[in-house]
Amino acid sequence: MRILEKAPAKINLSLDVLHKRQDGYHEVKMVMTTIDLADRIELKLLDEDRITIVSHNRFVPDDHRNLAYKAALLLKKRFGIKQGVAITISKSIPVAAGLAGGSSDAAATLRGLNKLWNLGLTLDELAVLGAEIGSDVSFCVYGGTAIATGRGEKIEHIEAPPHCWVVLAKPEIGVSTADVYQNLKIDQIKHPDVEGMVQAIKSQDYGSICHKLGNVLESVTMKMHPEVAMIKEQMQKFGADAVLMSGSGPTVYGLVQYESRLHRVYNGLRGFCDQVYAVRMLGERNSLD
Known part of the structure; x- marks a missing residue:
């Protein structure tokens, strides 16, 4: 079996x-x-x-x-x-x-x-x-x-966010989550608007979701690994609606609402990074069926 x-x-x-x-x-x-x-x-x-x-x-x-x-x-x-x-x-x-x-x-x-x-x-x-x-x-x-x-x-x-494309790019480095947290200065954090993000998702407001993206670990990882900042900059340049590092990194993702722009972002990043993916957001729960 x-x-x-x-x-x-x-x-x-x-x-x-x-x-x-x-x-x-x-x-x-x-x-x-x-x-x-x-x-x-x-x-x-x-x-x-x-x-x-x-x-x-x-x-x-x-x-x-x-x-x-x-x-x-x-x-x-x-x-x-x-x-x-x-x-x-x-x-x-x-x-x-x-x-x-x-x-x-x-x-x-x-x-x-x-x-x-x-x-x-x-x-x-x-x-x-x-x-x-x-x-x-x-x-x-x-x-x-x-x-x-x-x-x-x-x-x-x-509830799940509104459907959109997600372009991900991972540089050829590994990041230690423990090292990132060790370098995080709690008293200097600029806190993201988590509640604002929750409300944006509940309202299915794609523009507000893009505006509310935030990750306090991003600046720490970028300081340790400047290539992460470079990928974020390129993703923004190629036209992603909003860009953020996921978790402790080093993967950076961009949200793209329209497929017409998706290919420009994806193809542009392929010149900077080997591991690039274009996928849909799922957002739906698993079941035991």
Whole structure:
């Protein structure tokens, strides 16, 4: 028996950091939504009681460091599962890109193993388990569009933004999220209007969504990696309606409402960056069907 699950990437429409918590994490308030750039997860039962990870991407670990492995191990321990599983990860989402690729793989593994092992868990129960694996996993269990608070694990669903195109460009660098947060000066933050973004989405006001985009980590990453700023500048120059870095970076995305402009932005960026994608915004929640 095998189960196939789609693991979509996310982008941050708004990302604010409120303060550093006593547990060492930062208190955040974010608006996230899923996009139609996705990894594919295949889960197959094994005769032996073990977890294997198969990926043809050399940047994806095939051991306990992999978040999908951690998801499978968590379910096995929590529910006393004695069956093994082979997890094949077909990557389309760039690795270490600020797009929650690893978190989405873990979330898809939770959803898929819930079916494969007949656990009968709800999405809410899977999201609680996901919070034990990583901050973005809870959101990725649900997908869709949501306000995320706490360290990112407290999820409040909102409606999907109006449909538009998303052009993403990832420079050939890796960014350490820990390093970005370490260089963040909380007392110097210019906070984005997260509530304004939420209202813009509720009103389906595309222009206001573009105006309210904001990410407090963007300036930190740009200072550490000037190529991120260069890509943002080029994306604006080629005509994207609004441009922002996702997560801790280094991926920069642009929103484009009309397909006629999409090709200009996409083709222009191909001259500056190898990893460029043009996808639609998804924004709709996952289901267990």
